[in-house]
Amino acid sequence: MKKRILTLSLALFSVGVMNFIYGQKTDEIKNWYNGATPGMNTEKAYSSLKKQQSTTVIVAVIDSGIDIEHKDLQGKIWTNEKEIPNNGIDDDKNGYIDDIHGWNFLGAPNGDNQDYTRLEKTRICAELHQKFNGKSESEIAAADKADYATYKELYKAIETERNGNIQALEQYTQLGEMFPMLKAKLIEKLGPNFTEDDVNAWKVTTPEDMQLKQLGTYIANGQLSEESIKEGVDHFNGSINYQLNMEYNDRQFIGDNPDDFNDIHYGNNDVEGPEALHGTHVGGIIGAVRHNELGGDGVAENVKLMSLRAVPNGDEQDKDIALAIRYAADNGASVINMSFGKAYSKHPKEVYEAMLYAESKGVLLVHAAGNDGENLDEHPNFPTNEYSFQTKPLDMYICIGASTRDKKKLAANFSNYSSRQVNIFAPGFEIYNTIPQSDYKILQGTSMAAPMVSGVAALLKSYFPSLTMKEIKDIMLASAKQYKGTMIPSPGTDTPVDFGKLSTTGGVIDIAAAVKMCKAKVKK
Numbered sequence: 001m002k003k004r005i006l007t008l009s010l011a012l013f014s015v016g017v018m019n020f021i022y023g024q025k026t027d028e029i030k031n032w033y034n035g036a037t038p039g040m041n042t043e044k045a046y047s048s049l050k051k052q053q054s055t056t057v058i059v060a061v062i063d064s065g066i067d068i069e070h071k072d073l074q075g076k077i078w079t080n081e082k083e084i085p086n087n088g089i090d091d092d093k094n095g096y097i098d099d100i101h102g103w104n105f106l107g108a109p110n111g112d113n114q115d116y117t118r119l120e121k122t123r124i125c126a127e128l129h130q131k132f133n134g135k136s137e138s139e140i141a142a143a144d145k146a147d148y149a150t151y152k153e154l155y156k157a158i159e160t161e162r163n164g165n166i167q168a169l170e171q172y173t174q175l176g177e178m179f180p181m182l183k184a185k186l187i188e189k190l191g192p193n194f195t196e197d198d199v200n201a202w203k204v205t206t207p208e209d210m211q212l213k214q215l216g217t218y219i220a221n222g223q224l225s226e227e228s229i230k231e232g233v234d235h236f237n238g239s240i241n242y243q244l245n246m247e248y249n250d251r252q253f254i255g256d257n258p259d260d261f262n263d264i265h266y267g268n269n270d271v272e273g274p275e276a277l278h279g280t281h282v283g284g285i286i287g288a289v290r291h292n293e294l295g296g297d298g299v300a301e302n303v304k305l306m307s308l309r310a311v312p313n314g315d316e317q318d319k320d321i322a323l324a325i326r327y328a329a330d331n332g333a334s335v336i337n338m339s340f341g342k343a344y345s346k347h348p349k350e351v352y353e354a355m356l357y358a359e360s361k362g363v364l365l366v367h368a369a370g371n372d373g374e375n376l377d378e379h380p381n382f383p384t385n386e387y388s389f390q391t392k393p394l395d396m397y398i399c400i401g402a403s404t405r406d407k408k409k410l411a412a413n414f415s416n417y418s419s420r421q422v423n424i425f426a427p428g429f430e431i432y433n434t435i436p437q438s439d440y441k442i443l444q445g446t447s448m449a450a451p452m453v454s455g456v457a458a459l460l461k462s463y464f465p466s467l468t469m470k471e472i473k474d475i476m477l478a479s480a481k482q483y484k485g486t487m488i489p490s491p492g493t494d495t496p497v498d499f500g501k502l503s504t505t506g507g508v509i510d511i512a513a514a515v516k517m518c519k520a521k522v523k524k
Contacts, residue, residue, distance in 0.1 A: 026432050026442065031297055032405045033427035033452060037481060039405070040427060040452065041512035042299060045459070048515055054302040054462040059286055059335045059454055060102075060328030062321065063279030065272045066307040067436040068101055070280060072294050076287045077101055078304035080331065094330065098269045102307035103327055105320040107268035108253050115274045116242035117250035117314030120344040125154040126246035162244040169236035176229045186216045196220040243314045250314065258317045261350055271307035277435045279307065281443050282339050284434030285451040286458065295440035296433040299455025299511075302462045306333055311340045318347035321383065322354035325365070329358040334461050334469055337454040338367040338383070339447035345382035352387055359396040364469040366454045368446035369401045369416040373492025376418035386421055395470055398477075402428025402449040403508045410483060410499050410508070415446055415491045417502035424480050425502070426452035426509045456511050464518045471521065479514040480507025 034042035058078055068077045080100055082092035090097045106114040118126070128151035132140070140148045189212075190198045199216040202209075218224035242248050251258055256266040283305045288298035308327060310320040321340075328336045336358060345351065355365055370381035376399075380386070385397045402412040403425040411417065412429045428449030435441045453476065460472045467475075484500030484507075491502075500506030 026440075029405070029430045029442070030295075030432050033431060034297055034299070037510075038403060038407055038410060038427075038508060040299070040456065040508075041510050042297075045511035045515045046301070048512065049463050052463050055465050056302050056304055057300065057335070057458040057461045058304045058306055058331075058333045059300070059337060059458050060306040060308055060324075060331075060333035061279055061283050061286070061337050061451075062308045062310050062324045062328070063282050063337070063339060064311045064313075065104070065270075065276035065279045065309040066283045066305060067272050067276050067280045067434075067438075068307065069438075070284070070434050070436070071438040072284060072288045072292070072434050072440075073280075073305065074289070076283075076289065076298070076303060076305055078306040094327075095264065096267070096269070096327070100269060102269075102271040102309070103267055103324070104270045104273060104309040105267045105324055106254065106273060106309050106312055107270055108255055108266070109268055111268060111270065112253040113268075113270060113274050114250065114253045115313050116238055116248075117312040117317075118245065118248055119243045120315040120342045120346065121154050122158060122244055122246055123250075123315075124344060124346060125151060125158055129155070129246060158244050158246070162240060165236045165239045165244070169233065169240060172229060172232040172236060176226070176233065179226060179229060182212065182215055183219060185212060186219065190216065194220060238313055250312070251317075256319075258319050259347070261319055261322065261347070264323060271309055272436070273309045275313060276309075277441075278311070278339070278443075278447065279309070280434050280436050281431075281441065282337060282447060282451045283307070285431065285448060286337065286455040288434050296431065298433075299452060300458035300462065303455070303458045306331065315342040315344075316340050318345055318351050322347070322350045325351075325354040325358050329361040329363045333363055335364045335366060335454050335457045337451050338365060339445075339450045341368060341370045341381040341383070343379065343381065348382065348387055349389065351383045352390070355383065355394055355397060359394055362469055363396060364457055364473055365394070365397045366450050366457065367397065367399050368450040369399050369418075369422045371402075371414040371445045371447075372416055373414050374416050376416050376421040379416075381416060384421065396473065398423045398453065398473055400428075400446060400450045400453050401425040401503055402444070402446045404429035407486075408488065410486065410488050411491050411502055412444065412446075413489065413491050413494070414444075415449075417491055419501050419504065422503040424453065424477055424505045424507060424509055425449065426456075428452070453509055456509055456514065459511065460514060460518055463515070464522055466522060467518060472518075475514050475517045475521065476509060477505050479510055479517045480505040481510040481513065482507045 033039050084091045085100050096103050132148055132151045199220050204210045204213050254266055257263045287300050287303040287305055290297040308324040310324040385393050399422045401417050401422045402415040403410055404412050426449040428446050429444045431448040432442045457472055486499045487496050488499050490497035
């Protein structure tokens with residue numbers, strides 16, 4: 001029984017949570033994304049800008065929160081100069097009291113914070129459950145047939161996923177219990193400081209040792225540890241008890257009506273919140289201090305990060321996102337980074353209207369494509385630039401896929417793609433940067449690729465302030481490093497595919513080429 005559990009755990013480990021969060025040696029990957037191809041040619045770009053002055057650009061980070069005290073983000077955090085700190089008064093009369101560094105749309109005035117929330121499909125199913133629970137199809141009125149079909153589909157999907165996660169939690173829990181013993185066996189056979197080379201050189205003769213060798217590979221390269229197992233346990237606990245729990249009240253600490261977009265007086269000024277790992281990493285990619293020998297370098301040098309906490313451990317509410325976008329547009333942001341997304345949206349028009357509002361203010365919206373290894377033409381990731389009610393695409397929206405440092409596997413295996421909806425790829429695999437408590441970690445996902453592009457947009461605006469964000473967007477796309485005709489494994493399936501067909505540009509962002517194009521445009 002234990003052997004079978006271990007096998008399942010390792011299979012799950014190899015394709016599940018740890019695709020996005022894991023530890024490994026940092027020496028070979030630190031700052032790879034700022035280097036030459038297949039990096040973004042960041043250093044080459046800065047070399048060509050040595051004689052130019054830069055101006056400060058504000059980038060809004062709609063995310064889980066940012067550790068604004070991180071040692072590598074000092075001097076990089078936006079401050080609302082119109083607000084007097086901690087006086088309990090809305091000095092600038094923008095509707096937010098003491099919003100010094102941004103706003104927390106997942107908090108309450110008393111300081112409480114919402115961490116876990118349900119997935120959007122769980123919220124939708126919970127509402128439909130009240131209406132359809134216990135009814136057969138013959139009892140459903142013709143006008144409700146479509147909603148009933150949605151309810152049945154979502155209910156089945158949620159139950160299937162939840163049951164699978166319960167099994168996964170059991171496997172991770174038992175793997176955690178077995179881990180000390182298994183590691184001790186590996187040390188006994190390979191020595192206390194065994195490396196991946198030691199594991200590879202081990203000649204095994206039994207099925208048990210073969211399985212132990214596989215485990216040893218994960219331990220030696222840093223992908224499996226007590227910490228990573230705990231992360232797996234926490235992930236599945238959160239999914240079972242909160243994200244897929246139809247009875248969970250995911251606004252209990254906030255107290256507003258998430259379906260009422262006129263009910264806007266909620267939240268607090270705690271822009272870090274209870275779990276800011278994701279947002280801090282995103283912020284560091286955009287603007288961590290460069291060349292200070294601490295962690296990974298940020299892309300943009302002269303940037304201020306506005307923290308808008310609206311992305312919980314679960315799916316974000318459309319209302320929070322819409323209000324955060326409007327806040328950013330009203331408070332001076334030139335770029336809004338949106339490293340989030342979901343498969344369903346209850347209030348798509350309100351989010352679209354907020355994006356239109358940002359566009360009217362000249363703000364560029366940078367959105368992560370998502371991490372399902374799917375074609376967005378078939379599986380949408382909201383917010384999107386292809387709502388059914390749209391008459392034309394947004395001019396100030398750009399969608400980002402994740403690329404790797406391996407030209408033979410240029411698109412990350414988890415990255416969503418689309419020849420219509422994804423505009424460009426950027427480094428999003430094995431990215432080492434800031435996390436809370438002035439620490440650093442390797443994370444990966446299109447969540448890491450989007451801030452690369454946000455950082456590029458800020459860098460270009462900083463050095464070429466006369467250009468509009470629309471012009472900068474067009475230049476980033478036009479100057480992309482082309483890989484059309486390069487055959488790679490398709491994300492999600494490994495079927496050979498032309499990289500050029502995975503996005504509208506068929507390329508990876510190239511800052512040096514973009515700078516050159518900006519210079520030419522400014523001279524005209």
